[in-house]
Amino acid sequence: MKTIVQQEVEIKPIAKKISVKVYWKKILKTGILTWLGLLLIWSIAARFSDPQFLPSPLATLQGAIELSKDGSLFIYMAYSFARVLAGWFLGNLIAIPLGLFIGSNRTIRALVEPLINFVRFIPPLAFITLFMLWFGIGEQSKIFLIMYATFFVVTINTLTGVLSISEDKIRSAKSMGATDLQVLRYVIIPAAIPFIFTGAKLAMGSSFMAIVGAEMVAANEGIGFMIWNARLYFQTDWIFVGLVVLGLMGFLMDRLFAWAGKKFLKRYNIVS
Incomplete structure (x- = not known):
């Protein structure tokens, strides 16, 4: 029979995997990954475009700060x-x-x-x-x-x-x-x-x-x-x-x- 210590050693990796899955599910529900992906695509598109045509997220943030002053x-x-x-x-x-x-x-x-x-x-x-x-x-x-x-x-x-x-x-x-x-x-x-x-x-x-x-x-x-x-x-x-x-x-x-x-x-x- 397995000792209690051996059982705990076997259970810990499984519990860790479950906690990681739960953590990732929580992140997905928040929609943060979607926002980060959108910002990334926007930044890449702005890098290869004229700033007057498509300003970057940073330029947009600077514009918001300027308007907020x-x-x-x-x-x-x-x-x-x-x-x-x-x-x-x-x-x-x-x-x-x-x-x-x-x-x-x-x-x-x-x-x-x-x-x-x-x-x-x-x-x-x-x-x-x-x-x-x-x-x-x-x-x-x-x-x-x-x-x-x-x-x-x-x-x-x-x-x-x-x-x-x-x-x-x-x-x-x-x-x-x-x-x-x-x-x-x-x-x-x-x-x-x-x-x-x-x-x-x-x-x-x-x-x-x-x-x-x-x-x-x-x-x-x-x-x-x-x-x-x-x-x-x-x-x-x-x-x-x-x-x-x-x-x-x-x-x-x-x-x-x-x-x-x-x-x-x-x-x-x-x-x-």
């Missing part, structure tokens, strides 16, 4: 983030109840759904000029543009969530004496929440796309304005700073929203 970068970020957050929130506030109402009423759905499927294919940027005429060149036009970008994504996802509910569930609830309001509260809304969550998450991307276009055309501040203004001086590094900042802002907002979904909507099987 007078605080302008953070001011632009604050303006863009406030606009996106306001428009996205208001868009959700209107779209979710409307999607639930349209999905729950066949007559209304038959009347409204064709119109929704027509208008939703018109991109938000096509309305920039009209929104400036209707709401002025101030904050209202930009916020309404983001609301428009958010509205249809969330409405359609909410509508899809309502329509995915089995008719048997609704009939069962009504057979037990549930009113239409109780069916909406205890059957329809809980079943539609994962779809609503996904719609709101997708709408974030649409909101960032809309705000960049709006700020390029009608703004004196914001990341979109910064990118558009940088082209006048051929500051390609500033353009890349804007692109990276937009990506980071969207990524952090997405992660925060996903965390909130897991934290507060866990019972509804939110997958993010």
Whole structure:
């Protein structure tokens, strides 16, 4: 028979291999390797390109430091983030109840759904000029543009969530004496929440796309304005700073929203 010491000697290498595998799995989940790989490819491509055509990561970092010295970068970020957050929130506030109402009423759905499927294919940027005429060149036009970008994504996802509910569930609830309001509260809304969550998450991307276009055309501040203004001086590094900042802002907002979904909507099987 093997002694305890011999068994420990044999177990240690196996335990070490297992711990290394677990460690590497944790690293892979963080996505660090993906970011490092992207930076490596970017650096190599920039080395063989004109700096005015493709600045390196280091040049982009220097551009960010330059813009940060007078605080302008953070001011632009604050303006863009406030606009996106306001428009996205208001868009959700209107779209979710409307999607639930349209999905729950066949007559209304038959009347409204064709119109929704027509208008939703018109991109938000096509309305920039009209929104400036209707709401002025101030904050209202930009916020309404983001609301428009958010509205249809969330409405359609909410509508899809309502329509995915089995008719048997609704009939069962009504057979037990549930009113239409109780069916909406205890059957329809809980079943539609994962779809609503996904719609709101997708709408974030649409909101960032809309705000960049709006700020390029009608703004004196914001990341979109910064990118558009940088082209006048051929500051390609500033353009890349804007692109990276937009990506980071969207990524952090997405992660925060996903965390909130897991934290507060866990019972509804939110997958993010």
